Amino acid sequence: MVTKETESGMDQALPNQETAADTIRSPEQNARLIAVIFVHHFGLFAGETLTAVKLSGAWYEKHKGQTDLVEGLEYAKAKRWIYSVDEAFTLTEAGYQVGHEAE
Numbered sequence: 001m002v003t004k005e006t007e008s009g010m011d012q013a014l015p016n017q018e019t020a021a022d023t024i025r026s027p028e029q030n031a032r033l034i035a036v037i038f039v040h041h042f043g044l045f046a047g048e049t050l051t052a053v054k055l056s057g058a059w060y061e062k063h064k065g066q067t068d069l070v071e072g073l074e075y076a077k078a079k080r081w082i083y084s085v086d087e088a089f090t091l092t093e094a095g096y097q098v099g100h101e102a103e
Contacts, residue, residue: 030072032102033064035081038091039099046096051088
């Protein structure tokens with residue numbers, strides 16, 4: 001995983017430029033994958049927080065594109081599956097249920 005330091009001083013994972021946008025997945029499917037990453041990849045429960053760096057690192061390990069991540073995050077936030085906290089995301093009870101049911 002490649003990282004860069006942002007203006008805030010926090011490292012961010014960089015997308016794999018060799019990975020084309022996953023045009024097969026909808027924003028909802030990408031949001032569900034994000035919930036799965038919270039629950040199954042990191043073993044988190046509702047109310048627990050995941051940094052943007054760790055989330056994006058896990059996302060790019062799955063060879064998914066940056067556009068898919070952004071669309072998935074927006075969908076997940078709109079559905080209240082996650083919410084933003086500084087440079088991190090907190091999983092809600094609804095998001096936990098989505099992630100838990102998915103795999």
